[in-house]
Amino acid sequence: MGRAPCCDKANVKKGPWSPEEDEKLKDFINNYGPAGNWIALPQKAGLKRCGKSCRLRWLNYLRPNIKHGQFSDDEDRIICSLYGTIGSRWSIIASQLPGRTDNDIKNYWNTKLKKKILQPRFQPPFSFPLQLQTQSSLSHLYTSFLDQSSAADSISFLAPHNYCSSSNQNEDFHGYYNPMKDNMLVSGSCSQISYGVKSEEIGNFQDRNNSFALEDQPGSIVDHHKQKQRNGVLENTQLQYDLEEVKQLITSGGGGGLFFADESKAGVMGMHYFSY
DNA sequence: AAAAGAGCCAACCGCTCGTAT
């Protein structure tokens, strides 16, 4: 037996709210407060709506100090930064932006901000093969990658024929680029994209001193970059994807374009790659 | 001017979590 419905679906109105309904809801909440029992509210307020619908309408539209309209650059930055850190936890992100609702931010991210920030902002210091990898040959590439690494059950993020990067500023991740030249790998971290010659062990390779900063802002990003260059060797960070997940991630990117990693496994967010 | 496609956003759905019993 399933769970009892929260309201009588047959007798509740759906769809856009009318001004009269808005007034009823506002009046009721102004008189009795927003807290309490949302399920019982519609009946008390004389509304033919589901309690959840009332709650949503109040939180996203009717409550005081709601901010609608254009997001500022500062708000953009906060959203991007938090998304990079915690992912799509919209309610938490909204809590950092007074007047904004989680729904608003979610819509804004999905329709505008995501496209905006995924525009490549810099050119890599080398040329990638121009032809796009075909779906049919993708499996060969990452299969051979697995074979070489002798890691049959896990693999680091691999982006065949793609330039990979991360917008995450807190966590370090290394993504790999595996172009036709088998001896070259590209590693991306939260602060930099590097490339180098693969050594015997997958994941350890010599930095060819062609690292460059992902961001040109002052602060820890640049410091981190220097630190990496001092070390000379970039170590691998296994992200623990199994083969099927890698296939899924890569193919869901359509052979190019972008995808977002599952941060619960990768420990990073905002990972994306571009094809050239 | 009309049709088609893309963009946008309010609202819904179904799930998880926390709490009371």
Add this chain to the structure above:
DNA sequence: GATACGAGCGGTTGGCTCTTT
């Protein structure tokens, strides 16, 4: 500890508006 239930959350959708052809 098990169960029931409301609150809250994130993903998705439907339909309206805007833009392009």
